[in-house]
Amino acid sequence: MTETLELYHSPVSTCSQKVRMVLEEKGLGYVSHLIDLQSGQQHDPDYVKLNPNHVVPTLVHGQKVILESTLICEYLEEVSVGQALMPLAPHDRYQVRLWAQYIDRVHAHAAVLSYSVGPRHMIIAQGPEAIEHYIALGQDERTRVNRRAIIEQGVASPQFAEALTAFVAMLDRMEEHLTHHAWLAGETFSLADTAAIPYVLRLDHLAMTALITDRPHVASWYETVQARPSYGRAIGQHLSAPTVAALRSFGEACWPQVLALL
Numbered sequence: 001m002t003e004t005l006e007l008y009h010s011p012v013s014t015c016s017q018k019v020r021m022v023l024e025e026k027g028l029g030y031v032s033h034l035i036d037l038q039s040g041q042q043h044d045p046d047y048v049k050l051n052p053n054h055v056v057p058t059l060v061h062g063q064k065v066i067l068e069s070t071l072i073c074e075y076l077e078e079v080s081v082g083q084a085l086m087p088l089a090p091h092d093r094y095q096v097r098l099w100a101q102y103i104d105r106v107h108a109h110a111a112v113l114s115y116s117v118g119p120r121h122m123i124i125a126q127g128p129e130a131i132e133h134y135i136a137l138g139q140d141e142r143t144r145v146n147r148r149a150i151i152e153q154g155v156a157s158p159q160f161a162e163a164l165t166a167f168v169a170m171l172d173r174m175e176e177h178l179t180h181h182a183w184l185a186g187e188t189f190s191l192a193d194t195a196a197i198p199y200v201l202r203l204d205h206l207a208m209t210a211l212i213t214d215r216p217h218v219a220s221w222y223e224t225v226q227a228r229p230s231y232g233r234a235i236g237q238h239l240s241a242p243t244v245a246a247l248r249s250f251g252e253a254c255w256p257q258v259l260a261l262l
C-alpha cells in the first residue's frame with residue numbers, strides 16, 4: 001500500500017478499537033490522531049469537516065476519507081494484503097456481514113450502557129452548565145433524550161434497561177453460535193470477531209464480567225481473542241490502567257442494580 005493511512009480515533013471508543021484490531025491483524029501502519037471525546041474534540045470544526053457525524057473513527061487514506069467503522073474495516077480488508085479477515089465462501093462472507101450489521105445495532109446502545117454507569121458521574125460533578133452542554137451536543141433528538149436519561153436516572157432509566165437487554169441478547173447469540181464453532185463466521189478469525197470483541201470487553205470493563213463467565217463458549221472465545229498479539233497492540237496498549245480501574249469501580253457500585261434488572 002503506497003498511500004498513508006491516518007486514523008482519527010479514541011482509546012476507549014468501541015468503534016475505534018474495532019478498526020485498530022483490523023489494522024493490527026493486517027499489520028498496517030498508520031498515523032494516529034487521538035480525538036479526546038471527553039473534552040469534545042469530535043465537535044472541532046476542522047474534525048467535523050472530515051467526519052460530519054461528530055464521531056470517531058475516521059480513516060484517511062491518501063486523499064480519501066472513509067467513515068463508519070464497519071465500512072472502514074471492510075475497506076482495509078479490500079485495499080491490503082496480509083492476514084485475510086474475510087472468508088472466501090459466500091455463505092461465510094454473508095455471516096461476517098450479518099454479525100457486523102448486528103453488532104452495529106448493538107452499538108446504538110453502547111453509549112447509554114457505558115455513560116449510565118461511569119462517565120455520568122464525572123459530568124454531574126461538573127455542574128448544571130456542563131450537564132446541559134453535554135446534552136445539547138447530542139447530534140439528534142434521540143441522543144439528546146438518551147443523554148438526559150443517562151444523567152438524571154443512570155442505570156435506573158428505561159434506556160439503560162434496553163441497552164442491557166441488547167448486550168445480553170448479543171452474548172446469548174454469540175454463545176449459541178460459539179457452542180458449535182470456534183469463531184463467529186467461517187472457520188477462521190474474521191471481521192465478525194474483530195467487530196464483536198470491543199463490546200464484550202466493554203461489559204468486562206463495566207464490571208459485568210459475570211455475564212461473560214456465565215457463558216463458557218463466549219468466555220473461552222474472549223480469552224482466545226485477548227491472547228492474540230493484535231489485541232494487545234490495538235486495544236490493551238491504548239487503555240490507561242486508571243481509566244479501566246475507574247470504569248470497573250463505577251460498574252461494581254452499580255452491579256446490584258444491574259443484577260436486579262437481569
Ligand SMILES: N[C@@H](CCC(=O)N[C@@H](CS)C(=O)NCC(=O)O)C(=O)O
Pocket residue numbers: 013014015016037042054055056057067068069070111
Ligand atoms: N456508526 C458509527 C458510530 C461511531 C460512534 O458512535 N463513535 C462514538 C465512539 S464509539 C463517538 O465518537 N461518540 C462521540 C460522542 O460521544 O460525542 C461508526 O461505526 O463509526
